[in-house]
Amino acid sequence: MSDTESDKEEAKRQKNIDSELKKSTSKSSDGAKSHGEILKQQLTEGLETYDKKASSLLLSSVTAGLEIGFSYLLICTVYSYFSDEMSEADSYKLTALVYPVGFIMVILGQSILFTEQTSLLTLPVLNKKRSLRSLLKIWGLVISGNLIGGYTIALLLLWIGPKLGIFDYAVVEKIALHATEYPSEVIFTSAILAGWLMGLLSWLMSSSRDTLSRIVIIFIITAMMAFTGLHHSIVGNVEVFAGLVSSPNIQFARYLNFQFFALFGNAVGGAVFVALLKYRAFVYNIDVK
Template identity: 25%
Template structure:
């Protein structure tokens, strides 16, 4: 059997968080760059499927391919780390400084990866601007405007909505990272992590790394979005919501229930001895 029990998964979560916190800046940037670019590939794949079929669920079914590649290759995805590194800090196997260092450099890598892919995608599908009516390009433009101007038009309600969508999103995304740890086989990992990633994308929740591609790409392709609008009405609240969802609903709650049982079992063994 390749199934790994939850208590053992929890230990993997802490160990993974500790290892990520110790990575060199070079590795954080490179792995963050690749993670951002691969997720951008998956996003345009999903948008292609959606525009071709007119069914959003089809795009959602194929989007997890990017997450799978990132996890299996051991790359960095800051949203997944939001559940893992805080546990390492809690267990005193990493420091707050190391955690913030990871988040900062990986985010910079994600943005670079997303922007580089946006430029290459633009060159590939528009013939360097000669075919701006490409369906996916127009879809990206509309999505970028909806993810920024759409929220700003609602004021405080928009800010609350984008935060809630980000929180719900990363509850699932971090579960994807954790579910990959429930199997020791490649196919088992793929099947397990596919489920929560499909769940978040199909419902239109807000993922910070996806947005690090979609919004700057939309701006590059002609969306009426300002740099300040990108960060104020999406990127900052989405990062905060993603962090809250990952650390609270996946990291802390799994820690509370499974660490308690694990420690209780150890106490019983000690008494018996």
């Protein structure tokens, strides 16, 4: 097949895919959204994010990094409060009940969180509406904003926590060590699973029609991540950066190692295991002849 014929075949294939997406509607009697309808909504939301100004994206991303810090505040407070009453392991498991709070604030508040947006931003590239270069550019902007917001809230909480007597630097160190005590390959694999779950969270949010069910979905997914100890790059950034600033036992190289593998793993989990698989599952059902 010549290049021209191949290009025509690809253009026809893409036209059929876009046509099927436009026709996608709810098919069940209870009004539940179909696979195609969810995919269409995800693509629309992803394209809307691409069309936003860089300054708006950065500010929204910084806001998400700040707001996710409230999860960290509650993690430190709960861990500190219960560590004298139960084992450290049990105290950390208990923090899974408060871990979702920051995510609820960020997601319902429409701030841009990297892990929640990973699959959302990948879909327009798979659908050939945006380029890989534009994806990497917007990822870089969102990650930068999330990290800046995380650094800022970490420094604020390091000051106010001890002042209020709700936690001390020893708690900050233990939480940072808990996140970074694993080999790089373990952090990477754990982060893939966390990214996978966050991508599914975004997908499930699009399938939901009311706020209460969305809160339940956010709680279930993020509490599961916390209880199992899966690595989330943005919450983990606050945890480990706070330890880096306050403890001599957290070195800069340790922080960089954690952040690299957590971000990389989250990106792979969201882009490959959610965006690619969900998109291909829809495409393979389309007659492209």
